[in-house]
Amino acid sequence: MKLHWSPRSPFVRKVMIVLHEAGLADTVELVRTPVAMDKPNLDLLPDNPLIKLPTLVLDDGTSVYDSRVICAYLDTLGGCGLLPAEPRARLLAERRQALGDGLLDVLLLYRQERAKPPQRQTEAWLDAFSLKVEAVLAALEAEAHELQAGPFDLGRIAIGCALSYLDYRFPDIAWRDGHPKLAAWHERFAQRPSVLRSAPTETP
Amino acid sequence: MKLHWSPRSPFVRKVMIVLHEAGLADTVELVRTPVAMDKPNLDLLPDNPLIKLPTLVLDDGTSVYDSRVICAYLDTLGGCGLLPAEPRARLLAERRQALGDGLLDVLLLYRQERAKPPQRQTEAWLDAFSLKVEAVLAALEAEAHELQAGPFDLGRIAIGCALSYLDYRFPDIAWRDGHPKLAAWHERFAQRPSVLRSAPTETP
Numbered sequence: 001m002k003l004h005w006s007p008r009s010p011f012v013r014k015v016m017i018v019l020h021e022a023g024l025a026d027t028v029e030l031v032r033t034p035v036a037m038d039k040p041n042l043d044l045l046p047d048n049p050l051i052k053l054p055t056l057v058l059d060d061g062t063s064v065y066d067s068r069v070i071c072a073y074l075d076t077l078g079g080c081g082l083l084p085a086e087p088r089a090r091l092l093a094e095r096r097q098a099l100g101d102g103l104l105d106v107l108l109l110y111r112q113e114r115a116k117p118p119q120r121q122t123e124a125w126l127d128a129f130s131l132k133v134e135a136v137l138a139a140l141e142a143e144a145h146e147l148q149a150g151p152f153d154l155g156r157i158a159i160g161c162a163l164s165y166l167d168y169r170f171p172d173i174a175w176r177d178g179h180p181k182l183a184a185w186h187e188r189f190a191q192r193p194s195v196l197r198s199a200p201t202e203t204p
Numbered sequence: 205m206k207l208h209w210s211p212r213s214p215f216v217r218k219v220m221i222v223l224h225e226a227g228l229a230d231t232v233e234l235v236r237t238p239v240a241m242d243k244p245n246l247d248l249l250p251d252n253p254l255i256k257l258p259t260l261v262l263d264d265g266t267s268v269y270d271s272r273v274i275c276a277y278l279d280t281l282g283g284c285g286l287l288p289a290e291p292r293a294r295l296l297a298e299r300r301q302a303l304g305d306g307l308l309d310v311l312l313l314y315r316q317e318r319a320k321p322p323q324r325q326t327e328a329w330l331d332a333f334s335l336k337v338e339a340v341l342a343a344l345e346a347e348a349h350e351l352q353a354g355p356f357d358l359g360r361i362a363i364g365c366a367l368s369y370l371d372y373r374f375p376d377i378a379w380r381d382g383h384p385k386l387a388a389w390h391e392r393f394a395q396r397p398s399v400l401r402s403a404p405t406e407t408p
Contacts, residue, residue, distance in 0.1 A: 037329060037332060038326065038328035038329055049336065049340045050306040050339075051332075051335075051336055051339065062295070065299060065303075066302040066305075068302070069298040069301075069302050073295060076291070091273070095268055095273055098269050098272070099253070099254065101270075102269075106254070119323065119324070120323070122320070122324065125241060128242060128243075128244045132254055132255055135249055139253040
């Protein structure tokens with residue numbers, strides 16, 4: 001398998017964590033494929049017309065995206081049970097994954113908007129992004145005891161990656177302030193071997 | 205069940221199509237909840253801290269999002285088989301769903317960007333959005349015969365909704381030009397009763 005990869009993409013990181021959990025990391029060739037919202041990387045186009053990371057290419061040439069589809073595929077391939085079979089547990093894991101992915105979507109746009117010259121920024125967007133980040137953190141703090149109690153799954157991976165991305169790109173938000181239970185959960189998350197091995201870096 | 209709904213959201217439309225396919229449309233109360241990127245609707249916050257449509261609230265108060273999670277839940281509930289059980293078919297359906305959803309993500313941002321005053325637009329983004337739309341249309345044209353041949357599923361629903369959204373919000377793109385097989389597939393898609401019943405409208 002071949003994974004279009006970048007060391008600092010949080011959606012790629014989700015996939016790397018699953019690969020490590022599944023013991024499949026050595027079976028995948030990482031192809032460094034930088035992408036940016038304002039510079040579409042045409043090398044990625046034949047495998048994914050959306051030109052987005054992560055994109056996995058199977059040995060028979062089939063391409064698989066987005067991160068959610070790749071993670072579910074690798075989870076089945078590795079038999080790791082990161083997506084619970086029991087319907088209620090599965091629904092909650094999938095909702096948590098959507099919450100983590102959704103927070104990342106907000107943060108990626110937020111970062112783009114903050115990087116613009118002030119005269120091109122949209123104030124109402126910045127306000128909305130900030131409000132959503134605060135709302136998600138409050139919701140996660142309220143369910144932090146459930147995050148602590150349950151098994152490691154795709155929902156927790158997405159949420160953990162989003163919080164780590166806050167640390168990486170938004171240190172000014174200081175998200176731990178006012179969210180002590182969530183911070184405690186994330187501390188444990190960050191020490192998991194698969195998470196440590198997938199930390200943003202400059203080299204594969 | 206209660207669905208936070210808006211008549212013109214393409215992601216809501218996916219859910220409405222699944223509800224009609226599953227024969228569950230009458231079991232859901234539609235709550236009109238307008239959202240906009242620059243005007244977060246705080247009514248939605250208790251059910252979804254991302255403040256996004258669609259959001260489904262089950263009778264026990266459990267909230268379910270995003271559209272992909274809702275569609276899979278309703279598909280199971282209705283026993284419609286819109287997500288194939290066979291692994292290879294399921295992977296392709298999930299990838300197609302990601303392609304349709306990803307095209308919609310691009311189109312929603314594209315529309316926001318075009319609506320800004322010119323001095324606040326980012327030219328490189330507009331170019332990237334246009335390139336991605338063209339690349340997705342070319343990829344879909346190349347697999348249009350497979351879209352025609354296979355069964356109706358969540359992948360085809362996402363792709364069909366994205367093409368219908370192109371018609372609705374980007375008539376200037378004239379996406380059928382150069383994509384005759386895809387246009388023929390969409391014509392059949394658009395005539396399906398569940399699709400007809402979910403067309404954008406001003407009233408529920």
